[in-house]
Amino acid sequence: MKLEMICTGEEVLSGQIVDTNAAWFADTMMDEGIEVARRITVGDRLEDLVEVFRERSLHADVILVNGGLGPTTDDLSAQAMAEAKGEPLVENTEWRQRLEDWFSKHNRVMARSNLKQAMLPESAVMVDNPVGTACGFRVKLNRAWLFFTPGVPFELKHMIPEQFIPFIKQEFQLDTATKVKKLLTLGQGESMLQDKLSELELPEGVTLGYRSSMPYIEIKLFARGEAAIAALDALVGKIHSILGTGVVAEDKPSLAEELHHLLLAKGKTLSAAESCTGGMLTSQLVAFPGSSAYLMQGLVTYSNEAKVKILGVKPQTLDDFGAVSIETVEEMAAGARALLDSDYALSTSGIAGPDGGTDAKPVGTVAIALATRYGVYSQMIKLPRRSRELVRQLSSAVAYDMLRRELLGEAPIVDYDSIGRFAK
Structure with a gap:
């Protein structure tokens, strides 16, 4: 399964805000044994969004699209997806009712612009957003499923484990047992770690990677299959022996x-x-x-x-x-x-x-x-x-x-x- 990510928004593209969503998503998916193959950032321009949806849908199996689901005129993800498929936007009555109930529950008047968040491409399948007003959805285009999520980090971090990961596991039958082990190191450069661990023999089904998150370098061991998982503890012991005091924590980011x-x-x-x-x-x-x-x-x-x-x-x-x-x-x-x-x-x-x-x-x-x-x-x-x-x-x-x-x-x-x- 080839997974890609498209991040939308002028503020992300111009560097006005740091795209923490992309880093969090990639790390979360790596913990599931799935690597993000490509990430693209696109501004709030309709023609650019349509173009990238069409082009990447020819190459990826799943594309997470993050952002552009709000009520304002520069939130264009749903409209761009409809144009990419050549179909109209239609009102999702279930989400409209959810919006009306949400505003009523919070004793607030719903602005007319919020109704835009219930307008989805005609072939879209609604994806629940349990903590926000932006409706998620997924659409099949060419080879790929495009899975749309809001840009608000709190909302995204609910929808990925609750909606996205279960969907791709079911759709692509990702049922192989996996386990990730992370070793945090301090005072060791990435090239130095590579040299020290270059002769290490990895058991079949285990891959080793490095992630720089200064002031640390994280060593990530990913095991696929029961035999590989069973070999992890011994492998971790060997790495401790090689690196000595360089390893300062296990399965902790800091x-x-x-x-x-x-x-x-x-x-x-x-x-x-x-x-x-x-x-x-x-x-x-x-x-x-x-x-x-x-x-x-x-x-x-x-x-x-x-x-x-x-x-x-x-x-x-x-x-x-x-x-x-x-x-x-x-x-x-x-x-x-x-x-x-x-x-x-x-x-x-x-x-x-x-x-x-x-x-x-x-x-x-x-x-x-x-x-x-x-x-x-x-x-x-x-x-x-x-x-x-x-x-x-x-x-x-x-x-x-x-x-x-x-x-x-x-x-x-x-x-x-x-x-x-x-x-x-």
Whole structure:
């Protein structure tokens, strides 16, 4: 089965908004063992939409069309599909009733423009949208089924697992057992990972791929068939042996999520005192429901005055060693932990750039500390030739990894192949 995706909208084409739907859809389908073969972005121009629907329907088996189902004049997906098939738009009475019921239930007056959302190509099969007013539908054209979904991410993320995936599994009899295993790595470049794993013998039915999602590289193992699935655990063990400390999580998209689950499972609490990361440590954790059970406080102590007055960093320490130093972050972490007697505290202070570096401490120099009830661990890392954002992301990930290793009873500080470290 050849799967493609067409994304519509001038705002997507022009880069005014980032198309997160396409990335999410491709990743979701990969988890089902189906790779998106092609993705095309088209603006809100009727003739362009008609052309691409006709052309791609000659090559794909299924095309997910995302966007263009709203009530405004620039929402043209249904009209373009009707023209591509040479048939009229007709009112879907079931969806019109759904619209009227929805507005009545919410005590709102339905605008006449909303009726446009009930107009579908004559041969279309309605596809339910359980959380929005945009009616989904599917149409067969030439070789392909074109499956239309709204551009609102919340609505799309309901319709793909509830409507789209069951449809293609039934239509194309995709009943082979599959399983995906994901290994998250830190401090390993994609080419470096490829070199290390190049001699690895993959069991029949298992494929290996890489996905860069900075600051991580994800290794994705996809197994088709019962025998391949049964061989996954042994294969994962071999990869752990080859990469060692480079693997930092399994089946988690980030260290923040891994740390979230570990802190909950172990019943430990955390505080953070951030300078160069500017709240990134805490903001990633509070994205997960339940983080209030362990996250006690997050302090962005950007100035030296804040480090002294809030965290108790000694002025002499700043004078002698500077804000970006092992000595300063150790006092920051210890001070943050002591404020509310949390089990752990993380601290960061660095030069994210693009300016502010010196010969002794160039841009990309970051000091990180982890305070526990029994002592403080600290390190200074080198992140040269990285963007300001990537310096902050990598620093946060290394800090998370220090705490993750401590929670698992491992050495908190390790060497990473692509992250330099100052000797203590």
